[in-house]
Amino acid sequence: MNVKYLNIYNEIISKIENDKFGTNAKLPSENQMIEEYNVSRDTIRKALNLLEQNGYIQKIQGKGSFVLDINKFNFPVSGLTSFKELTQKMNVECRTFLKELEKIPVDHFLKMQMDLLDDDEVWKVIRVREIGGKKIILDKDYFFTKYVPSLTKEICEDSIYQYLENQVGLKISFAKKEITVQQASDEDKKYLDFENCNIIVVVKNYIYLEDMNLFQYTESRHMPDKFKFESFARRK
Amino acid sequence: MNVKYLNIYNEIISKIENDKFGTNAKLPSENQMIEEYNVSRDTIRKALNLLEQNGYIQKIQGKGSFVLDINKFNFPVSGLTSFKELTQKMNVECRTFLKELEKIPVDHFLKMQMDLLDDDEVWKVIRVREIGGKKIILDKDYFFTKYVPSLTKEICEDSIYQYLENQVGLKISFAKKEITVQQASDEDKKYLDFENCNIIVVVKNYIYLEDMNLFQYTESRHMPDKFKFESFARRK
């Protein structure tokens, strides 16, 4: 890409991940970086602010910018990231099983969830995620057909997001997430490796495009003993 | 405060919350705001970027800035916010019961959780939160005595954060959060209104000061049927 501050941002991330900043983990000062990258101070500061927001560094006025301990603060699963992107980063062995793929009219349940009145059509995709040999997550995705005209078995088994962003050209922008704990349904028990517990962790995702239109609703249903949600937050 | 972009940020938030931007919910353009507030474009953009990050607005290049539906995206509980601040915003009836308050040496459990070796002392605070007449949350807080020299019953029953930031002058900066689901402990059953379930949702918080030192570890233990975690995320 042609955006300087994003290039610098990514470059610094990879330097942090490869431990290029020495033992005390102090970044060069902004003035040093201005010379190093040959850009203005504002461009450096944009990159540093992004790093700070995302938990990579901490800036302290009068002292400098410091790397936050990578093992403690990296890879929060709290963002808007696809399952494939997550597993690639975390380097775990996992498989995806496509259970259902069909085009259906919006029913009452979806009208409630997606807060709609009209008679749109959606793609319903049900997939099971297996990690370390155990079926742990049941993903139920619903995509508006008006944004996603076609969807195939191959795409669903690989990465739907990659397809939507690169092939279809959708601009996925933001999501509202919601985590609750519920009684497991018959569908959960049918698809997942339940033992003696009948509780399920439900992560609902309402996902919006850049034009603020809802295009996807997702329920990720997790086995409770394998569920872990991490995030990073800053005090306002 | 003397910071222009924060003043503008807060002013726009309150305008959004009071529905001052009309039906289509389009904000004035950046150029209009420059005149309205008599500041430079960069100052306006800082305020707007903050609003966008926190889910208040969506900017669309070539079109403008638009308010995100307040009912859908407001008040995410995912940040670094104290219980008192949350309940004040949400306008619910709740009570806090202080169960334990003592100064203890760091034990093995805390050494593991807080990743420490030395023999520091901590304040241990156990509080029960009652909402709508039901005891729903068990909060176990541990504060380093080196940062928090004194702590009283009155402070614990009001707002510890208010005391720490305003009286002690601590600069609370960021936190790592972790949500898991566990078997309920005897302590959970002793303090909370359990019925037939024996599962508890555990929200762990590791809270750091501006100088990157850990000063607090907190476990918020929630009844699963009352637990709901909401957050807002943007695609990178």
Added chain:
DNA sequence: AAGTGGTCTAGACCACGCG
């Protein structure tokens, strides 16, 4: 006093949406 990050300004050019 020197160096660091924090805020603010004024101006330039670019990319996008719309009529």
Added chain:
DNA sequence: GCGTGGTCTAGACCACTTG
């Protein structure tokens, strides 16, 4: 073509930390 937001620059002054 115009107005919108996105990026980049150069310079100023302030607040804070450290020696």
